Amino acid sequence: MHKKITCILILFFVTLTYSQNKYTKYVKPIIGTQRMGHVYPGASVPFGMVQLSPDTDTIPYAVNGKYNPDVYKYCAGYQYDDKTIVGFSHTHFSGTGHSDLGDFLVMPTLGKLQLNPGTADKPLNGFRSAFSHSNEVAEAGYYKVKLDDDNIVAELTASNRVGFHQYTFPKSEEAHIILDLMSGIYNYQEKNVWTYVRVVNDTLITGYRQTNGWARTRTQYFAMSFSKPFIEYGAKNFEEKQVYKGFWRKFNQEKNFPEAAGKQIRMYFNFKTSENEKIKIKMALSSVSMDRALLNLSEIKHWDFEKAKNDAQNAWERELKKVEVEGDEDLKTNFYTAMYHSFLAPTTYMDLDGKYKGLDQNIHQAEDFTNYTTFSLWDTYRALHPLFNIIQPKKNNDMVHSMMKHYEQSPYKMLPIWSHYANDNWCMSGYHSVSLLSDAILKGNYTGDANKALEACIATANKRDYEGIGFYIDKGFIPSEKSGISVSNTLEYAYDDWAIAQLAKKLNRNDVYEQFLKRSENWKNNFDVATGFMRPKLADGSFKKEFDPLNTHGQGFIEGNSWNYTFFVPQNPNALVEAMGGKKVFTKKLDELFSMNLPDVFFADTEDITRDGIIGGYVHGNEPAHHVAYLYNWTDQPWKSQEIIRKTLKMQYKPTPDGLGGNDDCGQMSAWYIFSSLGFYPVAPGNNEYAIGSPTVQNATINLENGKSFQIKVNNGSDKNIYVKKMLLNKKPLTNFFINYEDIIKGGTLEFIMSNKHK
């Protein structure tokens, strides 16, 4: 009897382990860590508050007050080509093109205590360590590396709010854990506004770090628990100018003093270790207080690292299996790594009891929703949130709730532009929250008050003193004299206004509908019929004379040129086709975009872009034209979309460290991959239509939260058979290259019959 149960248990365990690894095993977090991907290889759970990951360098954002362009490489703290690791910090953005975070860097060392990080060329001179990729393992929810300097093996995993470290030490009388409160991503000396640490007892410390960076006023609290008591500890304040030292000299505050406070502090904790002894650390975060961080620490109650790792990987498996794809190993690797990257942000921003810091810098209680932050909306409104509307509708609902709370708590009463950690950094153009709200509500995925959401959209779109909105409202365009990005703003506002109009229509607010539908045509004001390009206009209504549609600087566009932005009328491609002079002209223009040969000077002058991220003149490595490959569906040659999409999937997504052709941008780049490899894409969120591309999966099943499933069957697909010869939706032939949200969400089957020839 006993034997039998054991057998069953073993069988069950094996099965479980097997099933757990069915999709998670394809996740390769190392993909995109080289060059421009800006993702991090460390441990996180889906939408987790903690992103515990190695930082290979922490070079300053500014030196002597001057921006240091090299910092850009370190948006995620890690660059694959680096040879050293400075330490393991707890917060990271995934794939951004500007940055912040990198809180609470932890590093194990041996021997003589070194409280400076040292330099990459001489790691032995500091606490950083050399490492090699051959000793590195990066999985979903798990990271492992051997730190060569001291022969310490570091392992990381995480729950939502807790980072779990496991360090395997050699035998040593002088083992240290460094806690660096100075370190950070996009750091500079003045960024650390304040840090504080309290040593509660010999296995527990609490504290916080308050910074002034991309998030202007951000405080991250922590509680840090050690599996083994430290023997002694200390703190050193590296601040050059400590004017007030007061009466604190009454204690020796550098050693075994249980409180440290200042702007530039590093701490150390000393141990004696036996051979292969594991010292484990759990660090919980909170946006509210040290007390709440302690509460959040209870998320992992044990010291079993393997169990924590399994829990993290099971959490990934649960999310990843929402789309089950068949295909070759590379495809599965790309697909599930893209799924992984799509589920890293937005991030949880709420304690276990629902408390969180709001935009008003007060503490709030989340009622019946999970509060999220890290909204890289200029990127993610395009495909990531539309993807969530299919495979993560409940979380997307929570995200909309979070954005509404942002609006309510915002001193300026606006929906988020680019928000993180109770701040808006207003990065990029447009007010794309409205697209996200509109799309979620129109798709039935918002449980809140839709009319309030509409009001929030209207208030945001009417914020006259923000980024040219007043001019846009009054003139229908933004004078080039008034804004360096006048055209992209006008184009994006126009799309956003269309999204507002769609929501208004649904809510029977015809006045709003009419008003915003009219505004959504403002793109026409920047369209120069003579050249066929979107072009900046001066206040007097004339087009700006000096104009180069290839140039990305000073032409009225943000992170793009007119060639890419001219196609930005996702809300009404037919009108754009017409404005350009009909389908033929439009087709020719698209052909030119995708086939031109850019001069080298273009790359030298243009940030964020390399030849890897380019197909002709089309920049896939950045977002503004992400929908453009699908626009052939509005011409007579939809097969060209299929060609370009397959080309893009192949060129821009590879299962290698340099596999991402541009910043992953909090999952947008990956969401494009997921949609496109499944064969369709949301050209205009807010619309229920998806344009068809060319699937690369062999077959796929989307397991919907409503219990239904949508199956994608691909017949005769291959690297050569890239053209869609025929499509059957629930066995009925499709007459055009579009499917609807309802087709998917009610479950069913979409069958592609592929061919190596377009008709």
Next chain:
Amino acid sequence: MHKKITCILILFFVTLTYSQNKYTKYVKPIIGTQRMGHVYPGASVPFGMVQLSPDTDTIPYAVNGKYNPDVYKYCAGYQYDDKTIVGFSHTHFSGTGHSDLGDFLVMPTLGKLQLNPGTADKPLNGFRSAFSHSNEVAEAGYYKVKLDDDNIVAELTASNRVGFHQYTFPKSEEAHIILDLMSGIYNYQEKNVWTYVRVVNDTLITGYRQTNGWARTRTQYFAMSFSKPFIEYGAKNFEEKQVYKGFWRKFNQEKNFPEAAGKQIRMYFNFKTSENEKIKIKMALSSVSMDRALLNLSEIKHWDFEKAKNDAQNAWERELKKVEVEGDEDLKTNFYTAMYHSFLAPTTYMDLDGKYKGLDQNIHQAEDFTNYTTFSLWDTYRALHPLFNIIQPKKNNDMVHSMMKHYEQSPYKMLPIWSHYANDNWCMSGYHSVSLLSDAILKGNYTGDANKALEACIATANKRDYEGIGFYIDKGFIPSEKSGISVSNTLEYAYDDWAIAQLAKKLNRNDVYEQFLKRSENWKNNFDVATGFMRPKLADGSFKKEFDPLNTHGQGFIEGNSWNYTFFVPQNPNALVEAMGGKKVFTKKLDELFSMNLPDVFFADTEDITRDGIIGGYVHGNEPAHHVAYLYNWTDQPWKSQEIIRKTLKMQYKPTPDGLGGNDDCGQMSAWYIFSSLGFYPVAPGNNEYAIGSPTVQNATINLENGKSFQIKVNNGSDKNIYVKKMLLNKKPLTNFFINYEDIIKGGTLEFIMSNKHK
């Protein structure tokens, strides 16, 4: 009927007004604002969180990182000799000799907006204003001044947590209220760690100021409400080096932008005013959050300034009438001003709902007590808290509770040394919390767990790594090589240890009693029989060779010299008499102290002391020898105490702006006055005995909280009749010059028969 009621109401009102002013009218907050008193003339209620007062200058604590000794004048923000007022800020220490605070400076101006304060010699060049004392009124809970530059009348009053401003403007199209978040007392550029303001609507703003000064890590939150909507507003960041400006340029953040955040911010709010229009402001404080500051704002729900002022003055009257004295006008002025100064600190540190920030920087809920901060214990354990044990036992109980919470929440598990605003600044010597706890418990005024309190005392007294305690425990003295204030620390620790022993005895902890009683004799280790002075000892046990009992520098004493500290054995004057060689020698030594003529070089070399604060070589302007005048009671010539005390009362306390001979030190100097003018003094808190001096009141009634009263009758007292010829306690002659706590607290009468001759 109606008429009759009106009449009664009027009568009632007149009576009430009259009775309200019975004692409060004698309070002259201007006393001590000149030179060394370091008190502030502005508005506060007893033990109030808010001290709303004019700052006549805010010169920096340090210039280019170097301490600026002139800042010392501005410990309370106000110096009587100054000709200009910079503005009105909300937090001030009363009478300290080091400083902090000065939060949220508000200033009304007219005409062209000036966001710099200007200089004292050219007030028109900035927002500060000239003023004159002829246009100034300072009362308990009320302050008024005409600001000459713009002819604006400023009036201030306060409740516990709310500062109430009333500004009477001329007619103007350009009236401004400036809110200066940079300004502060003992300020320096790096002190402002962060400030934040949110404009909630056109009559309400919230925010906070976070500083790194005497309190290392302090955050003060506020909510500020205007009686009239501002037309427009703005903020300017004066930070020289703003490295990260990010994407915030998307708004014009200097004007009408509802959020300001940075390190050096001033704001303005614009109005149009009619002739004599009053603009009122209520600013509430909180240690917890902006939300709680809003909650605290509800403490004053109306906009009736007169009512708020009356409420504040009634609050004072309630406290002041706890001691009703008869005497001439000057005596009453001195007495009630001393009472007023005695009730300004400790200050309330708790929101309306009982929430407060603890030493651990977490938010706590006060259960069944009021949490206080601002514990200037080296000063106030001597006479202020002993006074509270008689006339404010409930509040003293709350103060002990607050100190116990400090202990529990302290990372270093010590009772407070000098604590304010959730920080300990460890200023001065000794660990005098233990005296306060012992005295309160022995007198039956602590409702908490006395055994826990004893544990806290023991833990504090055994903190080996604090200020030489380890040496003190091991050797019985602190080697001069190890501490610059080795002797005063040993003397004070010895007294404190005696206080611990008394508490232990009461709690039947004989082991503790024996141990600490033994420690309380450690003063003997620093007593040099050969010279008759307390003298620093070297580690080898020999006395330090170079030794000057007059010098206040480098001799082993803090803020004093050996002449003053040699008499610091309050716990056992008889033993000191004996050690010195008997009563004759001791008397002679006291005589010498009180009659010597100090050379001018003494004053030039000694901080905190002027000839005004000196009687012979006795320094009354500082605390270490406050009990010494009473020590003749341990000789055969008690009448000499009476002489010296009368001399001190007359010389050191005058009803004039320069009337205080030294820092009032959070009420200690005033508490000395109150005791001494009533005729007795607590030489050794922890003892139930008071030594007799020479009363200056004609008669007095102490109205005790237990409903009883203790009457002091003075027969034949006058400026000449300073000697106590006879005393009757409840009609029975006293046989010595001591009375007990029990004598007072059970109610009764103490009758002095005075004479112009000592027997």
